[in-house]
Amino acid sequence: MELDKSEPNNPAMTFDEVSMERSKNFVKALQELKNLRPQLYSAADYCEKSYLHSEQKQMVLDNLKDYAVKALVNAVDHLGTVASKLTDLFEQQNSDISTMELRVSCVNQQLLTCRVYNDKEGLRQQQLLALIPRHHKHYILPNSVNKRVHFSPLRRSDTIQNHYQAISRLQPSDAPASKSLSWHLGSDTKSTLKGTAATAPSPKDPKAFAKTSGVFHLLDDEESINKKPSAGSQLSGGPAPTSMMQTYGVAPKDMEVAKPLTAHKSFDNPRQETIHAPVRSKSVLSAFFVKQKTPKLKAAYVS
Amino acid sequence: MAKAGGITNAVNVGIAVQADWENREFISHISLNVRRLFEFLVQFEATTRSKLGTLNEKLDLLERRLEMLEVQVGTATANPSLFST
Numbered sequence: 567m568e569l570d571k572s573e574p575n576n577p578a579m580t581f582d583e584v585s586m587e588r589s590k591n592f593v594k595a596l597q598e599l600k601n602l603r604p605q606l607y608s609a610a611d612y613c614e615k616s617y618l619h620s621e622q623k624q625m626v627l628d629n630l631k632d633y634a635v636k637a638l639v640n641a642v643d644h645l646g647t648v649a650s651k652l653t654d655l656f657e658q659q660n661s662d663i664s665t666m667e668l669r670v671s672c673v674n675q676q677l678l679t680c681r682v683y684n685d686k687e688g689l690r691q692q693q694l695l696a697l698i699p700r701h702h703k704h705y706i707l708p709n710s711v712n713k714r715v716h717f718s719p720l721r722r723s724d725t726i727q728n729h730y731q732a733i734s735r736l737q738p739s740d741a742p743a744s745k746s747l748s749w750h751l752g753s754d755t756k757s758t759l760k761g762t763a764a765t766a767p768s769p770k771d772p773k774a775f776a777k778t779s780g781v782f783h784l785l786d787d788e789e790s791i792n793k794k795p796s797a798g799s800q801l802s803g804g805p806a807p808t809s810m811m812q813t814y815g816v817a818p819k820d821m822e823v824a825k826p827l828t829a830h831k832s833f834d835n836p837r838q839e840t841i842h843a844p845v846r847s848k849s850v851l852s853a854f855f856v857k858q859k860t861p862k863l864k865a866a867y868v869s
Numbered sequence: 870m871a872k873a874g875g876i877t878n879a880v881n882v883g884i885a886v887q888a889d890w891e892n893r894e895f896i897s898h899i900s901l902n903v904r905r906l907f908e909f910l911v912q913f914e915a916t917t918r919s920k921l922g923t924l925n926e927k928l929d930l931l932e933r934r935l936e937m938l939e940v941q942v943g944t945a946t947a948n949p950s951l952f953s954t
Contacts, residue, residue, distance in 0.1 A: 656920050663927045670934050
């Protein structure tokens, strides 16, 4: 009530001033309640002395009853005032704490967004810089085997060559000791493309060829098979290549794909120049001699 | 005369007894209200204690959250290079 009277007198009070006023009113009410105790004690002593020393005892008794009722009502009123002011203070403190919690949660959310943004930026930068290996472990040669692998340059392998070349560029120049199959393929295709004379494969060491893996036999047979249609009949494949395929376990699809390509080659070539297979380097032959012992080459078979 | 005196004495005693009963009733009313006031005070003390306890818990939580925020902001200000793009 005192606060309500003060508010119209000072309408421009701030929040802190209002809270101070409320706390002051509570303290005043509590002080008044505490002051009731000595007043009641003094009133009780006066009534006792007057009842004992006075002659009109009935009148003293009636006055005492009235005073007791009024004192009780006054005490209840004071207690109610103190309780209401204390409840107001509690509500104010609760509202202050809730606003503080909201502000803290806002700051926390801001920090969280900064952290999330930081993480995303870091991930983005790492993704740009990270070099992810694109080769399966199956195709990575071991460290001891550091040999070249020859690959016959068919027409359909142009895209594959470009792919290998691109992959070789991606790989660092300081390649580790265990170089991948693709690197070898890319390096060798470059060397074969740069090569001048395309000589036929030497049939001097058929045993060596026989002992090597099915991949290299496949290439050799592909070249021989490719030469046959270019020299003689172009369209008809003939049963010979199929028998050769069966002996070496080659998938017929590859050969069928190879045959029309070679046929088209011969048709497209107006000068009817014979296309010879590229020369195999000596290092490859030496690799074959060494690789005879190791069964690991079978794992490097390209399907 | 004696009978009249006896009657008056009886009447006085009756009046006194009635007055006594009235006083007792008044006293019982007063004591009952005082006990009700005491019960209200006990209940008010219990609720006030619980409210203060919840308020204390909220303040503790708030203090901890503020401390954590303070530490986080301190680490962020200590490493400004993290936020440089």
